[in-house]
Amino acid sequence: MPATDKPRLQVDNLQAWYDESHVLHGMTLNVGDGEIVTLIGRNGAGKTTTMRAIMGVLRKRQGTIRYKDQDIVALAPHKVPRLGIGYVPEERGIFASLNVIENLTLPPVTQPGGMSLNEIFALFPNLQGRNRTIGTRLSGGEQQMLAIARVLRSGADFILLDEPTEGLAPVIVDQIAVSLQILKQRGLTILLVEQNLQFASAIADRHYVVEQGEVVDEVQNHALAANMGKLNAYLGV
Amino acid sequence: MTEFFGVPVVVLLGQVLLGLINGSFYALLSLGLAIIFGMLNVINFSHGAFYMLGGFVTWIIFSHLGIGYWPGLLIAPIVVGLIGALSERLLLRHLYGVDPLYSLLFTFGAAMMLEGLFRYIFGSAGKPYPMPSALSGGYNLGFMFLPVYRVWVIAIALVVCFGTWFAIERTRLGAYLRAGTENPVLVQAFGINVPALLTLTYGFCVGLAGFAGALAAPIYQVGPSMGANLIIIVFAVVVIGGMGSIAGTIVTGLALGIVEGLTKVFFPTASAITVFIMMILVLMIRPNGLFGRER
Ligand SMILES: Nc1ncnc2c1ncn2[C@@H]1O[C@H](COP(=O)(O)OP(=O)(O)OP(=O)(O)O)[C@@H](O)[C@H]1O
Ligand SMILES: [Mg+2]
Numbered sequence: 010m011p012a013t014d015k016p017r018l019q020v021d022n023l024q025a026w027y028d029e030s031h032v033l034h035g036m037t038l039n040v041g042d043g044e045i046v047t048l049i050g051r052n053g054a055g056k057t058t059t060m061r062a063i064m065g066v067l068r069k070r071q072g073t074i075r076y077k078d079q080d081i082v083a084l085a086p087h088k089v090p091r092l093g094i095g096y097v098p099e100e101r102g103i104f105a106s107l108n109v110i111e112n113l114t115l116p117p118v119t120q121p122g123g124m125s126l127n128e129i130f131a132l133f134p135n136l137q138g139r140n141r142t143i144g145t146r147l148s149g150g151e152q153q154m155l156a157i158a159r160v161l162r163s164g165a166d167f168i169l170l171d172e173p174t175e176g177l178a179p180v181i182v183d184q185i186a187v188s189l190q191i192l193k194q195r196g197l198t199i200l201l202v203e204q205n206l207q208f209a210s211a212i213a214d215r216h217y218v219v220e221q222g223e224v225v226d227e228v229q230n231h232a233l234a235a236n237m238g239k240l241n242a243y244l245g246v
Numbered sequence: 247m248t249e250f251f252g253v254p255v256v257v258l259l260g261q262v263l264l265g266l267i268n269g270s271f272y273a274l275l276s277l278g279l280a281i282i283f284g285m286l287n288v289i290n291f292s293h294g295a296f297y298m299l300g301g302f303v304t305w306i307i308f309s310h311l312g313i314g315y316w317p318g319l320l321i322a323p324i325v326v327g328l329i330g331a332l333s334e335r336l337l338l339r340h341l342y343g344v345d346p347l348y349s350l351l352f353t354f355g356a357a358m359m360l361e362g363l364f365r366y367i368f369g370s371a372g373k374p375y376p377m378p379s380a381l382s383g384g385y386n387l388g389f390m391f392l393p394v395y396r397v398w399v400i401a402i403a404l405v406v407c408f409g410t411w412f413a414i415e416r417t418r419l420g421a422y423l424r425a426g427t428e429n430p431v432l433v434q435a436f437g438i439n440v441p442a443l444l445t446l447t448y449g450f451c452v453g454l455a456g457f458a459g460a461l462a463a464p465i466y467q468v469g470p471s472m473g474a475n476l477i478i479i480v481f482a483v484v485v486i487g488g489m490g491s492i493a494g495t496i497v498t499g500l501a502l503g504i505v506e507g508l509t510k511v512f513f514p515t516a517s518a519i520t521v522f523i524m525m526i527l528v529l530m531i532r533p534n535g536l537f538g539r540e541r
Contacts, residue, residue, distance in 0.1 A: 066434070096436070104425045117437050
């Protein structure tokens with residue numbers, strides 16, 4: 010089977026620990042080229058931990074993580090992003106000691122094909138003209154845009170996006186949804202953590218349900234409406 | 247003659263100048279200490295020993311190899327920086343995961359060993375170092391005599407401090423450093439080799455101390471305890487300035503030198519403890535230091 014037939018990201022029986030506490034108990038999932046796949050699940054299910062384990066930020070792990078058919082578990086943490094993997098953390102991670110343009114240009118360009126500053130300002134007009142503003146002085150929504158823009162500029166074509174809509178006003182959520190649609194059209198591959206099913210269904214192809222550190226179900230986006238009862242039970246809403 | 251509180255202005259100016267020289271050394275050294283603390287979370291008690299090492303490198307290459315002041319000013323910080331980088335890579339690095347007390351004790355012990363080694367080899371007595379001819383002599387300003395070397399020390403210290411400030415606040419590498427001080431894990435997750443950045447930071451900062459040591463050679467004698475005497479004051483300077491701001495640390499170093507110099511005029515007996523009194527006052531009013539941020 011040629012490499013191109015293999016999924017972009019393949020995670021198999023991934024276990025992870027915070028010190029002694031065992032948090033991931035065998036996560037298995039995959040993401041194909043150009044796909045947008047979500048992880049949904051209750052608070053504390055292990056969605057963020059999965060992303061941290063994939064990035065190698067969380068070191069205590071077991072199992073397989075293959076990206077473009079390469080084992081990345083053994084890589085030093087700073088080598089993982091250099092494969093073109095961009096990370097937008099849940100807490101957004103905007104630096105208070107850097108202004109907007111410094112935040113934006115902090116991640117080194119790892120691959121050609123990244124967005125130019127002009128393209129980024131077209132995608133997120135709120136960021137335009139704010140270069141000298143301290144990063145953390147931006148509003149929550151603007152900080153989220155900056156966090157996404159930052160990895161887009163680096164040329165990453167696979168993005169780990171952790172709860173981009175958390176705590177944001179509906180109008181900002183819509184704006185972020187539109188920008189993710191554009192990224193999808195550009196062929197980016199995205200693993201998305203999202204609690205907002207309505208938001209997720211507007212852009213995703215597939216959904217994994219995570220419970221207590223494991224994938225317990227998988228739902229195609231077109232079957233989302235039919236499975237709403239089941240999903241709401243998983244999420245406890 | 248013009249007087250100020252009964253003290254001739256000339257005397258005052260002389261002390262301000264002397265104070266500025268001491269302040270230049272405080273600034274060069276406290277700058278490195280503050281950056282190392284911010285980035286590595288290490289209280290670097292070796293800093294004074296690296297300053298001494300800079301002085302000794304300058305003196306040794308002159309007395310044994312005939313390499314003079316100007317090349318020494320370049321060679322000393324490079325040698326000290328490389329030794330520092332190597333010690334970070336091989337030793338200090340292993341203490342990052344544990345309580346900062348361990349790295350403090352390690353750097354303290356390393357400083358004792360280094361100073362002991364130099365005392366063993368070269369003896370305790372200070373070694374005189376000749377004033378470079380281009381910088382000897384002075385200007386007669388009519389009301390006072392201004393030694394060239396003092397002007398040079400202040401000027402070059404200001405240039406180096408400003409250069410460091412610029413590198414940290416205005417360049418891409420500096421942005422990595424600032425971001426790494428805040429959140430090294432995330433900086434690493436963007437593809438930046440943070441361990442290498444830490445080695446570079448440590449090497450550069452102790453290199454600054456080595457540079458200060460070379461600069462000190464012609465005015466203070468080169469001896470094994472030259473760093474130990476200075477470093478306690480420099481720690482107080484860092485505490486007074488706070489950790490938050492590079493520019494703040496530089497300004498604090500210079501200002502405290504001047505304050506100390508002026509105290510010599512008005513309360514000569516108190517001059518040795520001025521900095522510490524300032525430290526206590528500042529800690530009472532602003533526990534994070536004059537320019538510090540909440541940590
Ligand atoms: N730094 C940490 N140290 C110890 N335990 C942690 C740490 N971070 C998370 N955990 C625990 O690991 C489990 C999974 O947390 P994780 O953050 O991955 O959940 P999540 O699915 O992202 O939840 P949320 O929807 O609230 O973001 C939780 O039980 C949490 O308490
Ligand atoms: Mg989470």
